[in-house]
Amino acid sequence: MRRPRHLHALFAAFTTAVAAAGLVVGSGAAAHAATPLPAHVFAPYFEAYSSDSPAELAQASGAKYLTMAFVQTEAKGSCTPYWNGSTAQPVDASVFGADFTTIRARGGDVIPSFGGYAADNGGTEIADSCTSVDAIAAAYQKIVTTYDVSRLDMDIEDKSLTNKAAVDRRNQAIKKLQDWAAANGRPLQISYTLPTTTSGLASSGLNVLKSAKTAGARVDVVNLMTFDYYDNAAHDMAADTQSAATGLYNQLATLYPAKTPAQLWGMIGVTEMPGIDDFGPAETFTTANAATVYNWATAKGINTLSFWALQRDNGGCPGTGGSDTCSGIAQDPWHFTHTFAPFTSGAPAADDFSLSVAPGSAVVVPGASTTATVTTAVTSGSAQALALSVTGAPAGVSATVSPGTVTAGGSAQLTVTASASAGPGTYPLTVTGSAGPLSRSATFTVTVPGPGGAGLSNGDLEKGTLGPWTCESGASVVSTPVHGGSYALKTSPTSGQTGECTQTVTLAPNTKYTLSGWVQGSYAYLGVRGGATGSAWTSSTGWTKLSVPFTTGPSGTATVYLHGWYGQGPVHADDLTVG
Incomplete structure (x- = not known):
């Protein structure tokens, strides 16, 4: 997300006063069961580098949920997370902890966001800065346990998109974090906030998701930055939001083919920039656009609706683009928040x-x-x-x-x-x-499989019934003529059928066997198919032995068959074995 570059230099101003207060990095807050977010949540970004109180601004605007921007390291090479990269704002209950408690007491919650444009450009996004997967995972865990949150956001843009080693480290760390959360019974979601084209993610953004899939990291929400297209074209920002999200839907459907349409839409988030964005007047998100996007997002059942940023939701600077403190268009204070706030709804999805x-x-x-x-x-x-x-x-x-x-x-x-x-x-x-x-x-x-003929059941027909043989109509078990024992099999070919009887056997894979049996009658066929191939036939008035050598395939299964020929009279068979 965009943060004006000149604000990065202001972080040092926080250091002296807060350090003098003796804050301890990582002191944490007493753990409690984090509450999962609603199935559909409106959570605008809050500029944590401002002097505003998150709880006060949430109360004034009516935004129950906030996305807190941003967490990053204080310098390249560091593995220590700070709010805004400022050592005066450590990840500690003494920093924002009271605000978050107040927000929760009102029925809302917060989503800490890692990265942001300044960090992604300057190399202080934690996975860019830190080369230890375990240390990155520990930083994520520190945020989760210190503030008892149920979602982390990864705002990845600019140089962070193309830093493949960092992309992979980040996803490997997320996988470790998710394993830890699951083992400890903590609800935890991960969202990726990514820049987009008007037709979906560019290849760099899609590669972030592919890396996550390779690492086994679960991505719960893909949040599109539906602004700053930088294509020198005029835009209907509401229509472009819908086309970008539809493109993302199609990309997710390819990446996660097992998910239903509802599940895919439920993975999508969109983040607008109310008023005139950084590019200029050609990309102006109007109050009318807001109503259109709200209705569309509700109808589609997307997961997250957001905008950058809460401090901009006023009309204090008409004609100014990309300001952090106003939208640059004529509007009532909190118009965009009031439009999007009803989007929050639904119980969290059950695990x-x-x-x-x-x-x-x-x-x-x-x-x-x-x-x-x-x-x-x-x-x-x-x-x-x-x-x-x-x-x-x-x-x-x-x-x-x-x-x-x-x-x-x-x-x-x-x-x-x-x-x-x-x-x-x-x-x-x-x-x-x-x-x-x-x-x-x-x-x-x-x-x-059994040894010898044990793979063939009732081959001597001494059960007195056909089963497990499956035969065409007219087949029966007879007591005369027989080759051995008391019973034999009789098939009855007609002008329209061969009188076939079959039985599927399971033997050792890739092994040589011989199917043997005694037959009599005109055109008596004995053979195997379906995983093995072989056959023999004879015409005889007395009992004649047929032998069919065959080799099983990788499954070890084969179908044994016996039949006569069309209109050529009955065929008898007895003492069939596979060995």
Whole structure:
């Protein structure tokens, strides 16, 4: 966000008086359970480098929620966060703590924002300045615990957008912070405030989000700076807000394909600059624009509505662009705040997550093992610590998940081992993630193949029924003729069907087998397909043995089939084996 460069030089003026008061950096405030923000929140930026009181200005304007700008280091190379980069304003309850308590007592809250134009340009944005991921994460944690906030904003623009090493460090630190918050039961959201074109993020802004995804960091809100386009064009600022957000929606849909349209819109925020922005009169956000944006934002269900900055929401300087103290247009005091304030609504999203296992099944021969990946994702609210478990393993089969605890959004490995004595069969295992009373599960199916012909069930038909064979109409189990035992299979081809009977078997993957069976009748076919290929046929009036060698594929499954031929009479089969 824009802060006039000349104000950076004023920070030193705060140092003497506050340092003399003996403030202790990091003394913190007594922790309490931070309150999640509403699902839709209006939170204008507050210029923390001014002499204004956040609580007093919030009360005067009617803005219940504030985005506090900015937190940065005091110099390049530092890892210590200060308000406005001023050592006179440490991250401590003695600085803004009383204001924040008052704001909360009125039903509102604050969102500390890291970065801003001056820090991003000057190298004092903390991830630009500090090369230690752990130290950056500690700085974020210090803000969270000192002020008990439930959202941090990252205002990344100018040089910070193209500092790839810092972009990656920032997201790695955010991931560490989110893991810490989940393990400690703290609700925590992360928003990224980024410059935009009128059709969505430029590649540099999109790369910030891609880096976050690579790092496993969850981005809850992408907040567009819908001003300062610097394209020398005339703008309808309300229309451009909508087109920029629509472009962002499409970009997020590609980046997060599992999210629903409502979830994608619920990730979007927009920040206006009331009146004449830094570029000049061609980019003027009017009071009429404000009403249009409010109605659109409400209809779309976006997450955050904001503007830069609360101190500008007055008409004290007609014709002046980019001022920090007035909008530059004729307006009533707090007109933009009063227009946007009703946007705050809705209960915070409940914490929830999803769990999946890939692949979803495997064949494990006795004495071997297999692995699968357990993936979790945050579907709403904040990430939680999830306890993972697996149940349903039969005797001779063991199943474990490692690690046993992950933060929602993380993954683990499922390992399934079949002992030499494991009995053949197909078994569903249930992998469960739990966070308090909330649990989500997924099924992993393990098949243990048996030796020899155990992979084929009822191959001798001695069950006296067809199952598990699946046959076309007319097939039956008969007592004569038989090759061995008391029963055999009879198929009945017609002019319209071959009388086929099939059974799918699961065997060891990539292994050689032979399908054998005794048949009689005209054009008796015996074969395998669906994961393996092979067939043989004969025409005979007596029992004849057919053998079909085949090799299983990676899944180990194959479909055994038997049939006759169209209109050529019945075919009998008995003593079918796979070995």
